[in-house]
Amino acid sequence: MSKIESTVFHLGLNKEVLEGAKIALIPGDPGRVSKIASYMDNPKPLASNREYTSYLAYIEGTPIVVCSTGIGGPSTSIAVEELAQLGIDTFIRIGTTGAIQENIEIGDVIISTGCVRLDGASRHFAPLEYPAVASYDVLNALVTGAKEANLTHHVGVSASSDTFYPGQERYDTFRKDVPLHMQGKIKLWQQLHVLNFEMEGATLFTQAASLGLRAGMVAGVIVNRTKAEIPDEVMAKKVENNGITVALAALKTLIAGK
Ligand SMILES: O=P(O)(O)O[C@H]1O[C@H](CO)[C@@H](O)[C@H]1O
Ligand SMILES: O=c1cc[nH]c(=O)[nH]1
Numbered sequence: 001m002s003k004i005e006s007t008v009f010h011l012g013l014n015k016e017v018l019e020g021a022k023i024a025l026i027p028g029d030p031g032r033v034s035k036i037a038s039y040m041d042n043p044k045p046l047a048s049n050r051e052y053t054s055y056l057a058y059i060e061g062t063p064i065v066v067c068s069t070g071i072g073g074p075s076t077s078i079a080v081e082e083l084a085q086l087g088i089d090t091f092i093r094i095g096t097t098g099a100i101q102e103n104i105e106i107g108d109v110i111i112s113t114g115c116v117r118l119d120g121a122s123r124h125f126a127p128l129e130y131p132a133v134a135s136y137d138v139l140n141a142l143v144t145g146a147k148e149a150n151l152t153h154h155v156g157v158s159a160s161s162d163t164f165y166p167g168q169e170r171y172d173t174f175r176k177d178v179p180l181h182m183q184g185k186i187k188l189w190q191q192l193h194v195l196n197f198e199m200e201g202a203t204l205f206t207q208a209a210s211l212g213l214r215a216g217m218v219a220g221v222i223v224n225r226t227k228a229e230i231p232d233e234v235m236a237k238k239v240e241n242n243g244i245t246v247a248l249a250a251l252k253t254l255i256a257g258k
Contacts, residue, residue: 008082011067012047013054015086021056021063023090023254024083025247026076028200029240030068036094036244037066051075059248062255069093072162073121073203080207090214092138092250094243096236097158097198097219098168100190102226106235108152109242110195111142112217115202116159118167122206132160132205137257138216138250145249146218151242156195158217160202168197170229186225196221218246 007014025036030053037043040057047054051070056063065088069076080091097110104110115132117123122132139155146153161167169178169186189197201217208215220239223231 008085010049010078011052011054011082012049013082013086017046017056018065018086018088019056019063020087021065022088023062023092023251024065024067024088025092025094026067026069026079026204027094028069028071030070032094032240033066033068039244039248040064052079059251060255064251069200072199073119073160076200076203077121077124077207080204084211084213090138090254091204091208091216092142092247093200093204093215093217093219094247095198095200095217095219096222096231096240096243097196098223098225098231099196099221100186100225101195102224104154104195104221104224105152106221106224107239107242108154108221109146109246110158110219110221111139111146111153111155111246112158112201112219113139113155114157115205116157116189116194117202117206118159118161119199119202120162121203125207126210130206130210132202133209134205134216135209135214138214138254141250141253141257142216142218142246144253145246148249149245151246153246154195156193158196158198158201158219159189159194161197161199164199168225172229197225216250218243218250
């Protein structure tokens with residue numbers, strides 16, 4: 001039996017339990033998986049290992065995998081690789097994010113056309129010159145979903161940092177400062193019309209595009225960095241529903257288009 005036919009090492013899944021699913025919804029937070037699955041039909045827990053919690057659920061009779069990636073590119077790349085081995089060809093990241101443009105409100109959603117590759121893991125899939133871009137049809141389905149959901153959404157470039165604190169220029173930390181070489185980065189990305197910071201998109205987009213797979217990302221804004229550094233956890237729990245709503249609406253477009 002080839003490796004591919006058996007259970008994948010980290011996710012603890014095999015082809016059989018995925019019931020032929022081709023699309024995966026991939027939040028960072030394992031605690032978000034059951035919530036996402038609960039909005040679909042017949043949600044069923046599949047596995048939980050390390051940061052990877054997975055469910056199977058159905059939309060209009062189509063099986064959909066929901067699997068968390070954990071925080072950051074490295075763990076995300078493992079989830080995407082192993083889901084691809086099991087036949088998934090379309091990935092929709094459902095995240096939360098920090099906006100860096102003044103006009104973006106908490107509760108808005110950001111749909112990323114591409115990501116600034118401030119991560120390390122994406123370089124293991126393609127040289128830095130390779131663009132971290134969403135696939136057109138997933139991006140289009142997400143924008144359509146946001147419009148149908150009547151949610152305020154912003155479409156543009158995100159920045160994916162390997163760290164939450166220095167890489168996103170947070171000063172209110174243990175050292176109460178940011179290393180000199182990381183100072184001024186919010187200003188730089190603001191000038192370049194980057195909309196937000198998060199931590200997985202660059203790896204996901206580079207990995208998927210370079211493997212000929214499809215990926216997109218929608219994230220709920222839980223903090224605006226022109227106003228604050230740390231998100232409010234109660235607000236964050238509420239806002240994550242907006243990203244989920246857009247992704248579920250996008251599924252309908254993707255399944256119809258399939
Ligand atoms: O809410 P999730 O999907 O985890 O996404 C964001 O939240 C985490 C940081 O708090 C990072 O994973 C970042 O990308
Ligand atoms: O500010 C934020 C909020 C969520 N996730 C991030 O990476 N940054």
